[in-house]
Amino acid sequence: MTRYGMAIDLSRCQGCRACVEACKIENNTPSAVFWMHVFRLEQGEYPNTSISFLPRPCQHCNNAPCVKVCPVGARFKRDDGLVLTDFDRCIGCRYCEVACPYGVNFFNWRDPEAAFADYQVPFDDPALVPVTGGAIPPYKNPDLEELHGEEQRLTAGSAHFKGVMEKCTFCVQRVEKNLAPACVQNCPVGALQFGDIEDDRSPVSQFIKDKKQFKLLEDLGTDPSVVYVGGTPPASDAHEIERPLTKVEA
Amino acid sequence: MTAGTVSKEPLPQGVGNFTGKWMIVTGIALLGVIVGIVGFLVEKNQGMVATGMRDLGTMQGATWGVYISLVVYFVGVSFAGITVAALIRLFNLEHLKGVARMAELLTVVALILGAMAIVVDLGQPLRGIVNLFRYARPQSPFFGTFTLVISGYLFASLVYLYLTSRRDAATLAKRPSKLRSFFRLWAAGYENTLDQRERDRRTSFWLALALLPLLVVAHSSLGFVFGLQVGRPGWFGTLQAPAFVVLAGVSGIGHIIVMAAIIRRVVRAKRRIGMDAFAWLGRFLLILLLGYLYFVVVEMLTLIYQPSIAEQGLSEALLTGTYAAVFWGSVVALVLPVFALAWMAITRSWKLSWLVAVGVLVNIGAIGKRYLIVVPSQTHGQLLPYGVGSYTPSWVEFAVAFGFFSLGVLMVAVFMKIFPIIELKDETIEVELDTEEVMT
Amino acid sequence: MSRRSVITTLMIVVGLLLMVLAYFVGGAPWCADAVECSNPRLEWSPAIFVLGVVVAFSSAIYYEVAKDKKE
Numbered sequence: 001m002t003r004y005g006m007a008i009d010l011s012r013c014q015g016c017r018a019c020v021e022a023c024k025i026e027n028n029t030p031s032a033v034f035w036m037h038v039f040r041l042e043q044g045e046y047p048n049t050s051i052s053f054l055p056r057p058c059q060h061c062n063n064a065p066c067v068k069v070c071p072v073g074a075r076f077k078r079d080d081g082l083v084l085t086d087f088d089r090c091i092g093c094r095y096c097e098v099a100c101p102y103g104v105n106f107f108n109w110r111d112p113e114a115a116f117a118d119y120q121v122p123f124d125d126p127a128l129v130p131v132t133g134g135a136i137p138p139y140k141n142p143d144l145e146e147l148h149g150e151e152q153r154l155t156a157g158s159a160h161f162k163g164v165m166e167k168c169t170f171c172v173q174r175v176e177k178n179l180a181p182a183c184v185q186n187c188p189v190g191a192l193q194f195g196d197i198e199d200d201r202s203p204v205s206q207f208i209k210d211k212k213q214f215k216l217l218e219d220l221g222t223d224p225s226v227v228y229v230g231g232t233p234p235a236s237d238a239h240e241i242e243r244p245l246t247k248v249e250a
Numbered sequence: 251m252t253a254g255t256v257s258k259e260p261l262p263q264g265v266g267n268f269t270g271k272w273m274i275v276t277g278i279a280l281l282g283v284i285v286g287i288v289g290f291l292v293e294k295n296q297g298m299v300a301t302g303m304r305d306l307g308t309m310q311g312a313t314w315g316v317y318i319s320l321v322v323y324f325v326g327v328s329f330a331g332i333t334v335a336a337l338i339r340l341f342n343l344e345h346l347k348g349v350a351r352m353a354e355l356l357t358v359v360a361l362i363l364g365a366m367a368i369v370v371d372l373g374q375p376l377r378g379i380v381n382l383f384r385y386a387r388p389q390s391p392f393f394g395t396f397t398l399v400i401s402g403y404l405f406a407s408l409v410y411l412y413l414t415s416r417r418d419a420a421t422l423a424k425r426p427s428k429l430r431s432f433f434r435l436w437a438a439g440y441e442n443t444l445d446q447r448e449r450d451r452r453t454s455f456w457l458a459l460a461l462l463p464l465l466v467v468a469h470s471s472l473g474f475v476f477g478l479q480v481g482r483p484g485w486f487g488t489l490q491a492p493a494f495v496v497l498a499g500v501s502g503i504g505h506i507i508v509m510a511a512i513i514r515r516v517v518r519a520k521r522r523i524g525m526d527a528f529a530w531l532g533r534f535l536l537i538l539l540l541g542y543l544y545f546v547v548v549e550m551l552t553l554i555y556q557p558s559i560a561e562q563g564l565s566e567a568l569l570t571g572t573y574a575a576v577f578w579g580s581v582v583a584l585v586l587p588v589f590a591l592a593w594m595a596i597t598r599s600w601k602l603s604w605l606v607a608v609g610v611l612v613n614i615g616a617i618g619k620r621y622l623i624v625v626p627s628q629t630h631g632q633l634l635p636y637g638v639g640s641y642t643p644s645w646v647e648f649a650v651a652f653g654f655f656s657l658g659v660l661m662v663a664v665f666m667k668i669f670p671i672i673e674l675k676d677e678t679i680e681v682e683l684d685t686e687e688v689m690t
Numbered sequence: 691m692s693r694r695s696v697i698t699t700l701m702i703v704v705g706l707l708l709m710v711l712a713y714f715v716g717g718a719p720w721c722a723d724a725v726e727c728s729n730p731r732l733e734w735s736p737a738i739f740v741l742g743v744v745v746a747f748s749s750a751i752y753y754e755v756a757k758d759k760k761e
Contacts (some may be wrong), residue, residue: 071392073728092373101481103307110297163373402743505746
């Protein structure tokens with residue numbers, strides 16, 4: 001049985017955010033929504049400071065608090081390890097968001113059109129429209145409208161409608177085609193790996209073999225599917241410098 | 251108004267008599283409800299972005315805010331109402347009988363408001379109502395909140411309110427009035443016989459007995475909504491469920507005191523609810539307050555003794571930082587009443603004005619405390635280094651909150667016009683009219 | 691036992707039964723690691739649970755309102 005997991009080599013990550021961009025384009029997330037996020041952390045007191053980067057996708061926990069608390073079973077875990085959200089069933093109570101220790105959840109506060117308007121890109125530019133067919137955003141991914149998995153639920157992509165939750169899906173629409181998630185595919189330095197973590201011979205298992213590993217917030221017992229190598233967990237005095245634009249106005 | 255003219259006597263306690271003052275109060279309440287509806291419609295139209303809530307983490311907001319605080323607050327208030335009513339009937343507390351029905355009404359109204367506050371907070375409210383009945387999972391603490399608290403407990407309280415009021419309905423159905431057939435329907439064939447009274451007593455007793463464990467389970471499940479979340483410093487802990495129950499009692503009794511003080515004056519029934527009733531309520535409130543403050547002290551000591559990094563940030567924010575004003579304000583609002591109540595209890599002189607002030611203060615403190623349970627653990631309780639967040643409710647949330655309180659007032663006001671809010675004394679309809687207790 | 695007591699008791703038992711069955715049998719299983727954990731075994735089980743509570747407490751209304759044919 002395939003059990004998907006991700007490995008992240010912190011010694012390779014250089015903070016370029018190609019993974020963040022790739023995720024945005026593949027999953028059509030609107031402004032201020034970062035399914036993949038890369039922390040830029042500084043620790044220590046100036047001038048004795050050090051900088052580190054920490055990519056943080058959804059951890060797709062094996063003992064996921066978000067799955068446990070969902071009142072209607074919209075957030076669920078698949079046998080292949082992916083934790084997904086059924087946008088047709090979600091009632092927008094945001095309990096998964098408060099239960100998640102990693103802060104990976106996003107709520108659709110606005111209608112999709114209003115959410116994309118923040119990009120301040122003329123999606124309805126008459127020169128663009130014949131090419132894109134008026135799609136908003138212009139790079140709209142058709143795979144996201146389909147039902148996925150044996151369970152046939154609407155679980156891929158972002159901003160389908162207001163009032164529901166969403167988060168990183170390990171690119172469920174790509175995984176089904178045996179492709180790696182967009183972030184993994186686009187990392188220029190190969191810091192991200194993805195595959196069957198139960199198979200010793202898979203690239204992702206080989207990637208972390210014999211290396212010192214850690215998982216984020218391991219003590220909480222969430223048992224994440226994301227493994228980090230080549231670094232250490234964020235120090236207690238680490239704080240974020242350089243933040244993405246995340247203001248959302250009505 | 252003199253006694254003796256049977257056909258034109260008004261119903262007791264101003265039932266059916268729509269006075270000017272009532273119209274004004276109800277009119278204002280109705281306006282408040284409209285304000286709330288407008289706020290809600292804006293929120294539905296624009297999306298929840300119209301509120302001040304935002305995502306946790308990268309967006310550095312709080313995703314549960316005023317609405318969830320109100321859910322916890324209203325459900326908490328509902329606890330005391332039915333508990334007091336059940337205790338009154340279980341232990342036959344004569345001097346408190348006058349308070350029983352308004353306490354039961356308080357529970358029903360508060361639960362309705364609590365349920366509405368949940369629905370208002372959902373991103374997809376209509377879907378939410380359907381999907382909860384269809385798919386709700388027992389593993390989620392919300393299951394208990396939805397099925398036991400909102401549906402089960404509300405129905406059980408309505409049953410209690412209905413059954414304990416049948417006798418009065420039967421009494422009033424005997425008199426000619428515009429509401430006569432309504433009372434007859436409500437009474438459903440009630441006959442004021444000894445056998446019926448015995449049956450009433452038995453049913454009341456068993457109902458109260460069945461309700462109390464339902465209440466504890468229901469309120470604890472609400473505490474569990476927060477207490478089981480290992481990822482939220484400040485929430486995760488064993489004290490949440492019991493502290494919820496105790497603060498529920500505090501805010502509820504406070505409400506009953508204020509309600510009773512206002513109502514007994516408005517319907518001129520000072521003898522039905524005497525100072526000994528207020529003394530009992532005051533003493534009960536004092537015990538619950540002391541219990542709750544004990545919980546607060548234990549919680550804070552534990553938080554500051556050897557906190558994790560996240561808990562340090564949280565306790566700092568509460569004691570000296572962003573939330574200090576709300577925190578210390580709520581503490582003062584809960585501690586001052588302790589002194590006032592203790593003084594009154596020791597000197598055995600219960601002043602109504604003090605009691606009403608206490609009732610209002612503990613509720614302000616309770617709302618503040620509920621807010622402090624819900625919000626700071628989101629803005630200052632991140633386990634990953636996201637940085638500190640902030641949350642300011644928008645006008646929409648204030649409008650809807652105002653709408654809820656107005657709706658509560660409206661429901662009580664309307665009830666008072668269709669049914670006596672204070673249980674009628676047996677066979678003393680004539681006596682009440684003799685003493686000219688007429689609604690102004 | 692009077693007819694009224696029998697029916698009242700029956701209502702309470704049926705109500706409790708509905709609650710227990712809806713919670714333990716019909717409701718979604720208590721797990722978080724498979725797709726089945728997100729669906730109730732019987733749809734609308736939560737509604738049945740609430741119905742159970744309603745039936746159980748309605749027994750009190752029945753008991754109070756029902757006329758006793760013979761004791």
